Amino acid sequence: MANNDAKFIQQGMMMLNTLVTSFSRCKHTVYYPTAGTRLSCGNALPSRSFFKSLEFSKNCDAGVVIAPDELLRGATEILEENTCNLGSSPDAVHVCADKLACTRMLKQHNLPVPRTVINCVTEGVWVVKPRFGCGSEGINRINVTGMQKIPKDAVATEYIKGEHISVSLVASNSSILPLTINRQIIRHNRGSITYHGNQTPFEVENKREILDIASTAIRILGCRGYAGVDIINSDQPCVVDINPRATASIVPVSQVLTREIAELILQAKNDILPSKIDTMGSAEMILPG
Known part of the structure; x- marks a missing residue:
């Protein structure tokens, strides 16, 4: 789990607690990296570096990564080098x-997927969002009357009610x-x-x-x-x-x-x-x- 956004950190801790608690209830020994927060079960691995903390996975039988999309591929690659990955492959993540x-x-x-474009949009109602990213950060609905450029790192999808x-x-x-x-x-x-x-x-x-x-x-x-x-x-x-x-x-x-x-x-x-x-x-x- 790694992100400096307070909202993402909060969601990440909730996900982490859910998984650590569930694996613990299944009688597994669970380790999790943390920069300070301690959970009620599992074994904390204090670390200020998320990616360095993943090296501990070589001592484990399996692991799963909780991370935002922009970090998930790299973290998953490290995990797969060290142990059994319980999640999606780096290629699927990418x-x-x-x-x-x-x-x-x-x-x-x-x-079925919505019409999706880059660079510019034509007349209509569109949803503009980051091309890469997770959650609902930076997502906006726009009404376009002619033609309008969108940021180069964004995509626009047709708005669907x-x-x-x-x-x-x-x-x-x-x-x-x-x-x-x-x-x-x-x-x-x-x-x-x-x-x-x-x-x-x-x-x-x-x-x-x-x-x-x-x-x-x-x-x-x-x-x-x-x-x-x-x-x-x-x-x-x-x-x-x-x-x-x-x-x-x-x-x-x-x-x-x-x-x-x-x-x-x-x-x-x-x-x-x-x-x-x-x-x-x-x-x-x-x-x-």
Whole structure:
């Protein structure tokens, strides 16, 4: 986990606590790097350098990285050099982090994605966001009457009205297990679009279609372990982002599963995922601000 943004640090600590707690409940010895914060379980590895702390992974049987997209590939490469990686490969991480490349790959396989452009946009309503990055940082909706340039490090996607949802999944080499559909709490403020949490599970009328789209996207991109697919559920559901890693959704999702999330991640690595998973109750995570 590495980022200087307070909001990302908060979300990262929540994800870290969820995973450390789950692996500990499964009777595994767990180590985690930290610059100061101590969790109620697991073994802290004090370190001021995130990448240096990853070297300890050579003493472990397996590991999983929690990090923003811009650091995830490098961190995953280090982890794979030292031990068994329970998450997606560096190559899968790299493609998913590039919103343009990711969208183009999904489109090539006939998955529904919004029209996506770079450099400039024409008349219409567009969502402009960083080409590389995670979360909902720097995402804005703009109304264009003629032609307008966008920053060189950004992409623009057509604005689609609909329900903001995500699908949480666990993927192995031969199978994909959908866990939950989640409602994303999205706020619009003077053109800015920000993420403030999620509620799970969330019922949709086209559940089978949504799960099929999400599973196919994960299969195309080669994600492994815990992953998420962000979708705008409109007349035609559209995939808007792929997260090849643990996201904040893992916090409430793990609370409603009837199995430990750590157990499922390990089963994915060993390619012995169950065919289905049940949930019990509901949970939500609301970010302050």
